[in-house]
Amino acid sequence: MKYWKFSDYSYFVSTNRYLLQRVFYSLALFSIVLNFCYHILISQVGPNPLLKQDVDPVYLMFMIAGIPKFISGWPAPYFDALLVLSCLASIIWPRQRTFPSLFFVLYFIYFIVYNMLAGHHYTNIGLMIMAFPFIFSGNPRFVTAFTFCRFFLCFMMVSAACWKIARGNLWHVDQTNMLLIATHLEALVSNKSSLEMNIIKWLISHKYPAHALWVFLILIEGLFIIGFINFKWDKLLLVAYLLFFIGGFAIFYIYNFENLLLLLTLTPVLKIIGRFNKPGHKKNFDNPEPTTNL
Amino acid sequence: MFSFLVGLKRTDPKAFLLVVICITIQLFFTFIKLEATPFVLFGMFSEKVMASDTFSTIQVLINDRTLESYNPPFRETQLLEINAGNYIGMKRNNQNDILKTRVETGYPFIYNSVFYPFVARQVYNTPKAQNDFKAWFKEKCNHIADIDNAVVKIVETKYLLNRTTLYPSPLKHEILEVF
Numbered sequence: 230m231k232y233w234k235f236s237d238y239s240y241f242v243s244t245n246r247y248l249l250q251r252v253f254y255s256l257a258l259f260s261i262v263l264n265f266c267y268h269i270l271i272s273q274v275g276p277n278p279l280l281k282q283d284v285d286p287v288y289l290m291f292m293i294a295g296i297p298k299f300i301s302g303w304p305a306p307y308f309d310a311l312l313v314l315s316c317l318a319s320i321i322w323p324r325q326r327t328f329p330s331l332f333f334v335l336y337f338i339y340f341i342v343y344n345m346l347a348g349h350h351y352t353n354i355g356l357m358i359m360a361f362p363f364i365f366s367g368n369p370r371f372v373t374a375f376t377f378c379r380f381f382l383c384f385m386m387v388s389a390a391c392w393k394i395a396r397g398n399l400w401h402v403d404q405t406n407m408l409l410i411a412t413h414l415e416a417l418v419s420n421k422s423s424l425e426m427n428i429i430k431w432l433i434s435h436k437y438p439a440h441a442l443w444v445f446l447i448l449i450e451g452l453f454i455i456g457f458i459n460f461k462w463d464k465l466l467l468v469a470y471l472l473f474f475i476g477g478f479a480i481f482y483i484y485n486f487e488n489l490l491l492l493l494t495l496t497p498v499l500k501i502i503g504r505f506n507k508p509g510h511k512k513n514f515d516n517p518e519p520t521t522n523l
Numbered sequence: 524m525f526s527f528l529v530g531l532k533r534t535d536p537k538a539f540l541l542v543v544i545c546i547t548i549q550l551f552f553t554f555i556k557l558e559a560t561p562f563v564l565f566g567m568f569s570e571k572v573m574a575s576d577t578f579s580t581i582q583v584l585i586n587d588r589t590l591e592s593y594n595p596p597f598r599e600t601q602l603l604e605i606n607a608g609n610y611i612g613m614k615r616n617n618q619n620d621i622l623k624t625r626v627e628t629g630y631p632f633i634y635n636s637v638f639y640p641f642v643a644r645q646v647y648n649t650p651k652a653q654n655d656f657k658a659w660f661k662e663k664c665n666h667i668a669d670i671d672n673a674v675v676k677i678v679e680t681k682y683l684l685n686r687t688t689l690y691p692s693p694l695k696h697e698i699l700e701v702f
Contacts, residue, residue, distance in 0.1 A: 275663070279656045281609060283558075347602045349601075377542060412589050
């Protein structure tokens, strides 16, 4: 199978917009359900009086406007319900632009307010970024924003690699060792015995293999630079991201399901989604014709 | 990316301009290390951690049992432990918001501006908010433990790690707050 050119990519995204929208909002709904199970919807967290604002201007504007205090008060259940309903409505009526726009605004507020209530500014902005293209009514703008999300994914990963390399992580062997101990300190204190803990203990007592794993994770991040060049290596990028996600979660408890949604912009995922479209359209997914004006 | 930008410039100059502005802002903010959501910095875990054998943790105990022993969801545990740490951080800073101290010591041009008194009233956490936090935090813990009036403690423990056995032995155990 030949790999996609940019014109193929934009043609596919353009012609499968409603299918993509349904898939994206179904995953967004799943993410909200997960948050409900984790007890982290605004109404479940409640009005935490100590808000984490930090120096981010957007968070400071929210503080000045009094939004977190208000949203986490009596309107919280209504806010959560509206978030779920706008997501559901975006699945049911994919041609309506109002619901995706409403969802985007509500999710943006949810993201900021939750981070303030949670006391930490998490960087799991994948869902919020991916909600952006669906607010556009015109197909060319939608394709542009969707493609931009793909480059955002690549930037996010490459930027993370650059930060680590620039701060000397590649040659700092103690980094992994210290992070492993700090992450698993309580498990070490309770002397837990499980396969996972045995692996962690082995990594803690063997600095160099542990550091090699850290360097491997940095290389996986850096690999995303090829995503800026063409679509040829998207399958590799998909596998690399999944490895990064699993490795990050298993070893360092880094959990950001929301960022997985950015994988929707990679061609292997798009091809899988394309298989669920009408049978008549099917041949286009393997060999789409470059008919877009982009 | 190049063909994307070239095609966009040709077909939709306004969108092209917006994309270029977004890219510039993101790169500029990354360069000056300013986070302005959605222009987020992705530098997590990159700061160098120096080798040491002593470690400290801030833990939440509900009726003298750890938070984890009640099996709350992973993210809820994180939320409570981080908030406990923030509360202790503010308490140790003489009940002042840590951001307030940072701004007033490091950014005199903001501190001396005419807008500062108004902004400061809105932006910083107050000692009253810190007091109200206790009730909110205790309610969350009661809910997790499914108890009406649990005794909630925030404790700090310092450990010394034995590199051979990998067992961290407690050096100092201090109760920082009891609700």
